[in-house]
Amino acid sequence: xxxxxxxxxxxxxxxxxxxxxxxxxxxxxxxxxxxxxxxxxxxxxxxxxxxxxxxxxxxxxxxxxxxxxxxxxxxxxxxxxxxxxxxxxxxxxxxxxxxxxxxxxxxxxxxxxxxxxxxxxxxxxxxxxxxxxxxxxxxxxxxxxxxxxxxxxxxxxxxxx
Amino acid sequence: xxxxxxxxxxxxxxxxxxxxxxxxxxxxxxxxxxxxxxxxxxxxxxxxxxxxxxxxxxxxxxxxxxxxxxxxxxxxxxxxxxxxxxxxxxxxxxxxxxxxxxxxxxxxxxxxxxxxxxxxxxxxxxxxxxxxxxxxxxxxxxxxxxxxxxxxxxxxxxxxx
Amino acid sequence: xxxxxxxxxxxxxxxxxxxxxxxxxxxxxxxxxxxxxxxxxxxxxxxxxxxxxxxxxxxxxxxxxxxxxxxxxxxxxxxxxxxxxxxxxxxxxxxxxxxxxxxxxxxxxxxxxxxxxxxxxxxxxxxxxxxxxxxxxxxxxxxxxxxxxxxxxxxxxxxxx
Amino acid sequence: xxxxxxxxxxxxxxxxxxxxxxxxxxxxxxxxxxxxxxxxxxxxxxxxxxxxxxxxxxxxxxxxxxxxxxxxxxxxxxxxxxxxxxxxxxxxxxxxxxxxxxxxxxxxxxxxxxxxxxxxxxxxxxxxxxxxxxxxxxxxxxxxxxxxxxxxxxxxxxxxx
Numbered sequence: 001x002x003x004x005x006x007x008x009x010x011x012x013x014x015x016x017x018x019x020x021x022x023x024x025x026x027x028x029x030x031x032x033x034x035x036x037x038x039x040x041x042x043x044x045x046x047x048x049x050x051x052x053x054x055x056x057x058x059x060x061x062x063x064x065x066x067x068x069x070x071x072x073x074x075x076x077x078x079x080x081x082x083x084x085x086x087x088x089x090x091x092x093x094x095x096x097x098x099x100x101x102x103x104x105x106x107x108x109x110x111x112x113x114x115x116x117x118x119x120x121x122x123x124x125x126x127x128x129x130x131x132x133x134x135x136x137x138x139x140x141x142x143x144x145x146x147x148x149x150x151x152x153x154x155x156x157x158x159x160x161x
Numbered sequence: 162x163x164x165x166x167x168x169x170x171x172x173x174x175x176x177x178x179x180x181x182x183x184x185x186x187x188x189x190x191x192x193x194x195x196x197x198x199x200x201x202x203x204x205x206x207x208x209x210x211x212x213x214x215x216x217x218x219x220x221x222x223x224x225x226x227x228x229x230x231x232x233x234x235x236x237x238x239x240x241x242x243x244x245x246x247x248x249x250x251x252x253x254x255x256x257x258x259x260x261x262x263x264x265x266x267x268x269x270x271x272x273x274x275x276x277x278x279x280x281x282x283x284x285x286x287x288x289x290x291x292x293x294x295x296x297x298x299x300x301x302x303x304x305x306x307x308x309x310x311x312x313x314x315x316x317x318x319x320x321x322x
Numbered sequence: 323x324x325x326x327x328x329x330x331x332x333x334x335x336x337x338x339x340x341x342x343x344x345x346x347x348x349x350x351x352x353x354x355x356x357x358x359x360x361x362x363x364x365x366x367x368x369x370x371x372x373x374x375x376x377x378x379x380x381x382x383x384x385x386x387x388x389x390x391x392x393x394x395x396x397x398x399x400x401x402x403x404x405x406x407x408x409x410x411x412x413x414x415x416x417x418x419x420x421x422x423x424x425x426x427x428x429x430x431x432x433x434x435x436x437x438x439x440x441x442x443x444x445x446x447x448x449x450x451x452x453x454x455x456x457x458x459x460x461x462x463x464x465x466x467x468x469x470x471x472x473x474x475x476x477x478x479x480x481x482x483x
Numbered sequence: 484x485x486x487x488x489x490x491x492x493x494x495x496x497x498x499x500x501x502x503x504x505x506x507x508x509x510x511x512x513x514x515x516x517x518x519x520x521x522x523x524x525x526x527x528x529x530x531x532x533x534x535x536x537x538x539x540x541x542x543x544x545x546x547x548x549x550x551x552x553x554x555x556x557x558x559x560x561x562x563x564x565x566x567x568x569x570x571x572x573x574x575x576x577x578x579x580x581x582x583x584x585x586x587x588x589x590x591x592x593x594x595x596x597x598x599x600x601x602x603x604x605x606x607x608x609x610x611x612x613x614x615x616x617x618x619x620x621x622x623x624x625x626x627x628x629x630x631x632x633x634x635x636x637x638x639x640x641x642x643x644x
């Protein structure tokens with residue numbers, strides 16, 4: 001069973017620019033993270049965009065949804081900024097019905113050493129192998145159907161609605 | 162749904178003794194790892210022993226199996242050294258039939274900074290929520306039924322048999 | 323011989339706010355860094371301010387200079403943002419002549435795991451023990467008299483002038 | 484001013500073998516550490532041996548002393564296991580009199596993420612630039628003349644005698 005990982009950026013992949021002191025995107029760390037996790041799943045990594053999810057437009061979400069629909073894999077993990085993760089999940093659910101799609105992200109950039117990203121990636125890849133078709137958010141060790149979750153912006157935590 | 166985490170030691174929890182230059186066990190890092198992963202699952206952590214799995218005796222395995230049988234949770238994750246993980250899984254499977262039990266571990270100690278442990282813990286906790294009753298090994302992003310897996314000691318990798 | 327460490331903030335002590343995605347200051351990491359370095363020097367740590375050195379005003383520099391002049395130690399290390407480190411050094415040199423004062427900083431926050439801060443702190447504390455009275459910048463393993471150095475903003479490197 | 488770094492192994496450079504669970508030596512991390520510290524000193528790194536200092540023989544010490552005597556640099560930093568660091572310093576002092584030689588090491592391997600090595604390396608390189616000719620040990624932010632120091636094996640700390 002092959003799993004496709006679609007990369008969209010988000011905190012997951014942010015880096016620190018030591019000349020400007022700002023956070024920015026370079027290449028994704030997904031491959032490094034899979035290596036660190038000694039992951040032996042058959043995964044195909046595809047970078048769709050490298051952006052902050054607050055900057056994600058409807059056109060960007062259409063790209064993500066179309067990539068989900070058109071790829072040959074039926075199990076997909078999407079790395080995504082947490083702020084608009086649920087919106088993108090909704091956009092995907094509107095057009096893809098027969099695949100298991102799990103969105104995940106991180107509260108702290110992987111490059112900063114104390115990130116939740118590795119935990120979430122292990123979790124999302126595992127959920128993606130077992131959940132029935134649908135669009136899900138996997139954060140904090142939990143999984144939620146896309147229309148049953150929201151991010152609590154005060155606490156940074158995803159909670160069931 | 163509450164999940165019980167049974168800690169037995171293994172590479173997961175090894176530390177470096179800077180006076181002797183040897184690896185040893187102190188307290189488990191499981192709670193730190195869950196905090197790092199921002200895990201919000203309802204977990205109960207219980208340390209059964211802190212030993213290298215090569216030193217695990219039949220009596221130790223009996224303790225692990227009995228703890229699985231007697232705890233009130235029906236979903237259990239066990240942190241365990243990789244060398245004899247499959248043997249312990251067999252000992253548990255002999256006495257527990259109606260619970261979902263997932264053994265996991267690490268190739269590199271969590272305290273050493275570049276460990277696969279966080280990935281594996283996220284993965285094992287996710288598998289434990291979805292798999293039907295049975296005893297499983299979760300490593301490398303994969304899961305195996307206990308009687309369909311062995312550790313390849315040459316490569317350090319768990320493979321299907 | 324006691325050494326005073328004056329903390330002013332700078333990249334050294336920046337942290338990542340996982341709710342806003344911005345960098346900010348909390349408490350200094352200096353004590354943690356000394357513990358990690360197993361430092362056994364007799365040091366007194368004093369936090370003067372926690373700010374980005376681009377935000378440092380003349381009034382702030384006066385506070386730093388006065389603290390150097392008034393403390394009882396004759397050997398002082400100052401942690402400081404790199405952008406205006408030389409300006410602060412000049413302000414100190416204008417009023418303190420009989421002490422050895424070494425400013426240091428970091429290009430990457432200590433909290434991000436791959437920081438040059440620990441190297442620089444070890445270096446600055448060592449220079450402070452041996453250099454004659456004067457005001458110095460210690461970065462990149464090197465030391466410079468305050469009026470013989472500038473930060474090359476294109477490369478992020480301190481160079482002799 | 485060029486500084487020569489002579490590598491002999493020691494805890495500094497130990498790594499974790501994830502197949503055997505034992506510590507071993509591969510290549511030195513010195514270059515990586517200098518890169519992390521953004522070190523811009525003109526250094527020449529030479530690996531003499533990669534051994535635990537408890538395994539160091541008189542013949543090994545002779546190699547170290549001869550390398551100090553014969554290299555063209557007059558300022559030298561030696562990375563060394565802490566257990567017999569003072570013995571090697573004595574062997575060097577017996578044959579080299581006109582150079583500044585600083586031995587340093589680490590209590591925790593650099594590869595383990597929470598090492599004192601980076602602090603010590605920054606410290607040793609700084610001491611080596613300023614100290615007069617002699618053989619010194621630099622640990623814990625301090626420096627000692629070779630015949631005025633011993634390692635307290637109970638505490639792991641170098642102390643003046």
